[in-house]
Amino acid sequence: MLHTLSLKEFKNRSNVFLLMCLFILVILGLVVSMFLAVTFGAKEVTFNTVWSAVFNYNPTLTQQQIIHELRLPRVIGAALVGAAFAVAGALMQGVTHNPLADAGILGINAGSMFVVALSFAFFPNIPYSLLMLFSFIGAVLSTLCIFVIGSSVPGGLTPIRLTISGAVIAALLHSLSSGVAIYYDLSQDLAFWYAGGVAGIKWNHLKVLVPIILIAIFWAISLGRSVSLISMGNDISTNLGVNTNRIRILGMIIAVILAGVSVSAVGSIGFVGLVIPHISRKLVGGYYQLIIPMSALLGSILLILADLGARTLNPPRELAIGIMVALVGVPFFLYIARKVGRNL
Amino acid sequence: MNKKLTILYGIMLILILSACGQTSSNDGKSAQKNKPGSEEPRIASLSIHLTNDLLALGITPVGSVIGGELKDFLPHVKDQLKDTEKLGPVKDPDMEALIELSPSVIYLDKEFSGQDVSKYEKIAPTHVFNLDEGTWRDHLKSVGKLVDRQRQAEKFISDYEKQTKEVKDLIENKLGEGSKVMAMRVTAKELRVFSTKRPMGPILFQDLGFKPANGVEDIDKNLPYEVISQEVLPDFDADAIFVIVNGDDESQTAFKQLEDTPIWKGLKAVKGKHVYVVPDQPWLDYSALGNKMALDNAKEIFSK
Amino acid sequence: MKYLMNADNKRAYTVTMVFILMSIVAVLISLNTGTLRISPLKVIQTLFGYGDFKSSTVLFDYRMPRILITMLAGVGLGISGAILQGLSRNPLADPGILGLHAGASFGLIIFVTYFHSLDEKASILIPLFTFSGGVLTAFLIVLLAFDRYKGIPPIRLILVGIAISAGFSAITLFLSLRLDEETYSFASRWLVGNVWGRDWIHVIALFPWILILAPYAWFQSNTLNALSLGDDVAAGLGASVQKQRLLMLVTAVGLSCASVAMAGGIGFIGLVAPHLARRLVGPMYQHFLPVAGLIGLIILVLADTIGRSIFQPNAIPAGIVVAAIGAPYFLYLLTKTK
Numbered sequence: 001m002l003h004t005l006s007l008k009e010f011k012n013r014s015n016v017f018l019l020m021c022l023f024i025l026v027i028l029g030l031v032v033s034m035f036l037a038v039t040f041g042a043k044e045v046t047f048n049t050v051w052s053a054v055f056n057y058n059p060t061l062t063q064q065q066i067i068h069e070l071r072l073p074r075v076i077g078a079a080l081v082g083a084a085f086a087v088a089g090a091l092m093q094g095v096t097h098n099p100l101a102d103a104g105i106l107g108i109n110a111g112s113m114f115v116v117a118l119s120f121a122f123f124p125n126i127p128y129s130l131l132m133l134f135s136f137i138g139a140v141l142s143t144l145c146i147f148v149i150g151s152s153v154p155g156g157l158t159p160i161r162l163t164i165s166g167a168v169i170a171a172l173l174h175s176l177s178s179g180v181a182i183y184y185d186l187s188q189d190l191a192f193w194y195a196g197g198v199a200g201i202k203w204n205h206l207k208v209l210v211p212i213i214l215i216a217i218f219w220a221i222s223l224g225r226s227v228s229l230i231s232m233g234n235d236i237s238t239n240l241g242v243n244t245n246r247i248r249i250l251g252m253i254i255a256v257i258l259a260g261v262s263v264s265a266v267g268s269i270g271f272v273g274l275v276i277p278h279i280s281r282k283l284v285g286g287y288y289q290l291i292i293p294m295s296a297l298l299g300s301i302l303l304i305l306a307d308l309g310a311r312t313l314n315p316p317r318e319l320a321i322g323i324m325v326a327l328v329g330v331p332f333f334l335y336i337a338r339k340v341g342r343n344l
Numbered sequence: 345m346n347k348k349l350t351i352l353y354g355i356m357l358i359l360i361l362s363a364c365g366q367t368s369s370n371d372g373k374s375a376q377k378n379k380p381g382s383e384e385p386r387i388a389s390l391s392i393h394l395t396n397d398l399l400a401l402g403i404t405p406v407g408s409v410i411g412g413e414l415k416d417f418l419p420h421v422k423d424q425l426k427d428t429e430k431l432g433p434v435k436d437p438d439m440e441a442l443i444e445l446s447p448s449v450i451y452l453d454k455e456f457s458g459q460d461v462s463k464y465e466k467i468a469p470t471h472v473f474n475l476d477e478g479t480w481r482d483h484l485k486s487v488g489k490l491v492d493r494q495r496q497a498e499k500f501i502s503d504y505e506k507q508t509k510e511v512k513d514l515i516e517n518k519l520g521e522g523s524k525v526m527a528m529r530v531t532a533k534e535l536r537v538f539s540t541k542r543p544m545g546p547i548l549f550q551d552l553g554f555k556p557a558n559g560v561e562d563i564d565k566n567l568p569y570e571v572i573s574q575e576v577l578p579d580f581d582a583d584a585i586f587v588i589v590n591g592d593d594e595s596q597t598a599f600k601q602l603e604d605t606p607i608w609k610g611l612k613a614v615k616g617k618h619v620y621v622v623p624d625q626p627w628l629d630y631s632a633l634g635n636k637m638a639l640d641n642a643k644e645i646f647s648k
Numbered sequence: 649m650k651y652l653m654n655a656d657n658k659r660a661y662t663v664t665m666v667f668i669l670m671s672i673v674a675v676l677i678s679l680n681t682g683t684l685r686i687s688p689l690k691v692i693q694t695l696f697g698y699g700d701f702k703s704s705t706v707l708f709d710y711r712m713p714r715i716l717i718t719m720l721a722g723v724g725l726g727i728s729g730a731i732l733q734g735l736s737r738n739p740l741a742d743p744g745i746l747g748l749h750a751g752a753s754f755g756l757i758i759f760v761t762y763f764h765s766l767d768e769k770a771s772i773l774i775p776l777f778t779f780s781g782g783v784l785t786a787f788l789i790v791l792l793a794f795d796r797y798k799g800i801p802p803i804r805l806i807l808v809g810i811a812i813s814a815g816f817s818a819i820t821l822f823l824s825l826r827l828d829e830e831t832y833s834f835a836s837r838w839l840v841g842n843v844w845g846r847d848w849i850h851v852i853a854l855f856p857w858i859l860i861l862a863p864y865a866w867f868q869s870n871t872l873n874a875l876s877l878g879d880d881v882a883a884g885l886g887a888s889v890q891k892q893r894l895l896m897l898v899t900a901v902g903l904s905c906a907s908v909a910m911a912g913g914i915g916f917i918g919l920v921a922p923h924l925a926r927r928l929v930g931p932m933y934q935h936f937l938p939v940a941g942l943i944g945l946i947i948l949v950l951a952d953t954i955g956r957s958i959f960q961p962n963a964i965p966a967g968i969v970v971a972a973i974g975a976p977y978f979l980y981l982l983t984k985t986k
Contacts, residue, residue, distance in 0.1 A: 065607045069607060164806055175916075182837065182965070
């Protein structure tokens with residue numbers, strides 16, 4: 001089975017030790033950054049307090065409350081959402097052959113935003129789980145639009161077309177959202193929502209977020225091998241008996257679930273899904289069974305640190321986390337765009 | 345060449361025809377509206393605050409701008425402005441509606457539309473107020489001077505001072521002397537703490553004689569409020585908290601969530617049951633009438 | 649061959665004429681629309697100097713400058729979009745996608761955030777800031793897309809534009825959250841394309857840009873034809889490709905930045921107008937460029953008229969009307985053309 005891959009897999013195995021080390025290192029990094037994020041914030045808290053708030057919670061102490069009620073859910077939320085955006089980006093990049101794919105750039109987040117704006121306007125009091133569903137529906141609709149438009153132009157769905165049609169759809173949905181917001185008085189609320197932030201994440205959100213995102217990520221990892229085959233090109237994968245279209249559709253569905261759910265929780269945070277999979281690919285090679293978990297870990301770290309930065313750079317004020325990520329993401333996008341442009 | 349001419353003539357013909365065709369239908373309406381002003385000055389106010397200062401003096405302006413976000417007059421004065429023409433949002437007033445109104449005098453707020461007074465002066469004599477200077481008392485007095493109701497202005501102010509004393513007594517009964525308070529606003533995504541500046545500062549810290557809670561005075565005096573993190577809420581150590589919750593459901597939910605957190609429950613003011621949820625209007629309307637109504641509201645709260 | 653060219657010419661000529669007619673009708677409708685009702689006859693009377701105080705103030709001081717701004721900006725955006733689509737050889741390019749709008753918005757936000765004290769001179773400073781924002785973005789995009797050997801590859805131009813646009817939007821969003829509500833509602837309306845310039849001074853500021861650059865683009869139709877066919881063809885036809893492309897890019901940037909500075913961040917006209925024009929009169933720039941300008945004019949004038957009349961008292965910015973009507977139509981067009 002899979003003769004073409006065996007040689008590479010052999011090589012891979014010789015590096016198993018290195019890879020193990022790498023993963024352990026990254027997991028350690030994740031733990032350390034979570035720890036830092038819980039410890040530092042607008043209010044100074046001692047190490048002891050953090051320790052007992054996590055492992056020996058006493059709900060009557062204000063200091064411990066701050067850790068337990070505000071920082072912990074926030075940090076866990078950041079980690080989850082970071083992982084979700086990164087995995088969504090990795091999947092999209094894999095199944096569409098598009099190194100520029102990212103939920104923010106492709107306009108999927110804009111779809112969620114639009115539907116959320118509509119539900120803010122017409123059903124202002126809907127429960128969180130329903131909002132999440134709406135957000136997901138919005139993401140699916142805009143994804144469909146983008147693909148239809150991208151492939152309708154003569155020449156088919158190239159990475160560049162996908163990116164551009166995504167930008168067009170995003171611009172369209174964005175101005176429609178603004179229209180709804182202006183007409184129904186939501187302007188600044190929606191802007192806050194859009195700017196993204198993990199500050200609002202509470203334990204009851206996590207109850208919904210944790211299972212969905214974790215299941216979707218594990219599902220994505222299990223698809224990893226097929227995705228790597230697809231990413232090598234259609235011919236190879238069909239020769240090897242992979243049902244290309246099925247995997248493509250599944251991959252996009254998972255990606256859209258991850259992006260849609262995350263947008264509903266924290267607003268639109270772009271560029272995570274772009275930057276992280278690229279770094280992961282550099283680290284572990286072109287194997288999506290490795291890229292996906294690596295992306296999840298690195299994505300968590302990035303968002304945790306970005307949120308930490310957003311909270312601590314100018315306390316007690318908080319900066320928008322989306323800006324922090326964009327500060328890293330834009331130069332990175334330019335770098336990749338240059339590389340892609342060179343090959344065309 | 346001939347063709348071009350034909351087209352040109354065609355265009356002109358259509359122009360004239362379309363013009364004639366519609367004439368009869370519209371003429372009636374434009375004639376109706378221009379009634380001459382009565383002896384009262386027809387004041388058009390291009391500031392929601394000046395409108396409310398006028399109302400405090402018992403004058404209803406014939407036209408007033410509306411709150412941009414609300415798309416309407418402020419809710420606490422809406423029923424007093426039934427016959428008042430809406431002149432669009434304050435940042436982008438509807439000039440055509442203004443000219444249609446033929447006001448006899450126009451009041452402007454320097455901050456919003458003070459830069460091109462000539463536009464307004466063309467329609468009617470115009471007074472520009474700088475609402476950033478002085479307090480609402482000064483604004484009310486200068487409006488009173490213009491409409492020749494100085495006495496009403498003085499009376500309004502002295503009534504207000506009298507009432508503050510009453511409310512102060514009520515507060516001292518309830519909270520004790522020299523209690524420290526903070527005022528905050530809950531929006532969908534932010535917690536804002538008001539500074540000692542208007543709109544909330546003057547009424548709380550001067551008129552009602554509260555002491556600012558720890559840290560309130562550190563907020564930049566040029567800003568009406570500062571956004572804070574929930575984490576530092578306990579640091580303010582306020583004896584009482586005035587909370588303004590935005591009208592939208594998102595903010596209402598956000599406040600409910602905040603109320604459920606142990607941090608909120610642990611606050612001194614919450615434990616002592618001294619959290620007062622007040623409506624955004626009139627409390628955020630820094631005008632004579634707005635302050636008066638806020639004071640009425642405070643009286644109601646503390647006499648319970 | 650020659651006969652074909654003639655037929656094309658004729659068609660272009662008729663279509664242009666029809667659109668001129670439609671523009672006039674649109675302008676007339678717009679002149680007749682407003683809070684103050686003025687009968688069409690009175691409009692014409694007033695135009696010839698026989699109006700009373702009210703109608704002449706309303707027409708000459710309020711409506712005319714605004715309509716002229718929308719006319720000029722519509723032409724500017726339509727033509728700028730047509731040029732950019734040719735330069736990038738991509739039918740989906742337009743000033744908004746390329747990030748010029750994001751740059752202009754950035755300029756506006758910088759103004760309202762940091763130069764609030766200069767509000768008194770806002771009518772001059774806002775266009776200045778937004779224009780500089782747009783030009784700055786264009787400069788950045790060219791700088792980042794420039795390759796020592798290839799000049800500015802069209803695809804890279806777009807990709808860099810999208811990235812820059814995303815970056816500037818992020819900063820704009822961040823700063824706009826710090827604004828108070830009234831200022832925010834002003835800024836947010838501007839960002840989505842509220843026709844902002846209303847005074848004669850704005851008309852005078854915008855007029856020369858359109859008057860000089862639009863005809864210049866038209867005279868350069870052959871260059872544009874060549875550039876849109878590809879670098880090899882362009883070089884074969886004797887155009888100094890990189891220099892010409894840069895020159896046309898500057899023209900497009902000038903047109904769109906000047907228009908956006910006066911009319912706000914109006915998207916989709918640069919996308920829709922050239923498309924429609926190309927479908928009607930074919931891909932030759934000398935034919936479709938004027939039509940694209942006229943279509944831009946009609947769309948913007950009508951959108952502004954609809955936005956400020958139907959949704960009273962809270963007027964909807966023209967940019968949203970354009971997006972709501974233009975964008976779905978554009979999507980339909982795209983799925984139709986194979």
